[in-house]
Amino acid sequence: MGGGAIGAACARELARAGRSVLVIDRGRGTGEAWTAAGGMLAPQIEAHTEDPLFDLGLAGRNRYTELAPSLQETTGIDIGLWQEGIAQVAQTEDSVELLKSKVAWQRQQGHLCDWLAADEVATRWPWMGPTHGALWAPEEGALNPVPLVEALLADAQAAGARVVHDTATRLERRGDRIIGVVGKEIYHSDAVVIAAGAWSGKLDGLPRPISVEPVRGQMAAVPWPQMIEPFIMYSADGYIIAREGEALLGSTMENAGFEAEVTSAGLASIFSAATSLCPGLAKQEVRRTWAGLRPVTPDGLPIVGREPSVEGLWLATGHGRNGILLAAITGLLIAEMMSGDSTTIEDLDALKALDPARFWRW
Ligand SMILES: Cc1cc2nc3c(=O)[nH]c(=O)nc-3n(C[C@H](O)[C@H](O)[C@H](O)COP(=O)(O)OP(=O)(O)OC[C@H]3O[C@@H](n4cnc5c(N)ncnc54)[C@H](O)[C@@H]3O)c2cc1C
Structure with missing residues (x-):
């Protein structure tokens, strides 16, 4: 069923x-x-x-x-399998220690995971907003x-x-x-x-x-900005996924019952998270918005x-x-x-x- x-x-x-x-x-x-x-x-x-x-x-x-x-x-x-890695960005001083300990824990178990200092992040992804560094997991991806x-x-x-x-x-x-x-x-x-x-x-x-209860997630898509290589980035507040010429921006975690609608507050939070990661996205037109319900225990x-x-x-x-x-x-x-x-x-x-x-x- x-x-x-x-x-x-x-x-x-x-x-x-x-x-x-x-x-x-x-x-x-x-x-x-x-x-x-x-x-x-x-x-x-x-x-x-x-x-x-x-x-x-x-x-x-x-x-x-x-x-x-x-x-x-x-x-x-x-199925669009993409295996080029994901970065989880530290946007506050407080998140640095947390992410560094996550890197250490994963490396101790033999998994590929690196800490990139803020200047390395800026060199690798010059179009990014200010960061305090990032966790880099090269085997992560998407489909x-x-x-x-x-x-x-x-x-x-x-x-x-x-x-x-x-x-x-x-x-x-x-x-x-x-x-x-x-x-x-x-x-x-x-x-x-x-x-x-x-x-x-x-x-x-x-x-x-x-x-199992529904937890709503809102999403939006904007055209992928020219001159920027495709990537997937996370922050504590949201993420950006490159897919088929678009940037998919996500997402909220809301207890809204079975209502799978987008709201202006939800969209504001995902646009704010995405544009602080990649300020160049702020100029892009919004192509689509949508929402779905995650099954959560x-x-x-x-x-x-x-x-x-x-x-x-x-x-x-x-x-x-x-x-x-x-x-x-x-x-x-x-x-x-x-x-x-x-x-x-x-x-x-x-x-x-x-x-x-x-x-x-x-
Ligand atoms: C915005 C958002 C972003 C997400 N991003 C990610 C991600 O990046 N990576 C990841 O791993 N997961 C992600 N998820 C979570 C993932 O989508 C879900 O965990 C997954 O889809 C759950 O699969 P499912 O088949 O259990 O439920 P669903 O995908 O909801 O499928 C349930 C199916 O059951 C059908 N159904 C329901 N009731 C009935 C009924 N009574 N009779 C017949 N059919 C019925 C529905 O129509 C539906 O087709 C995301 C979810 C959301 C909402």
């Missing part, structure tokens, strides 16, 4: 594993996250020290190195989420999956077993995977609540695995800010878990961190 980034990735892996797969998706234009996302693959930038899912994020990022050419070959769709989801679904269909446009409203249950999903009709199945993003908890018939980590209170129910949701990064690896994990195989993640703590039962013990 749900054919966004996570549902499409699960469908592809399950169909390729020989299962009979039906994807139920209600279609675009309802605030779904995948059509709004920036598509950064930035586990190093997003990680905090002691982050239980740092390694999963790295594995998620690295998986696209193989997946992008493979999807291009099988579907003809280019284009819309062709990613289209390619995953196309590849799933090539492996036998079917896609129907319908809105699922209820789980169908017999005793302690889930036997399907109800939309315009009843879709019977041995197993249901709920991958409906921020809407995952809205189905009737759930055995217990799913702790109380601890900020995804929910991936079997719902233990009934048979036949699986959850793949709550990926928050990193659902594009984690889509491909989540699809693989779900397929492995459903077939009872040992999983790509061997680290028990990381698997526990994803446990669907962790918020509700009844």
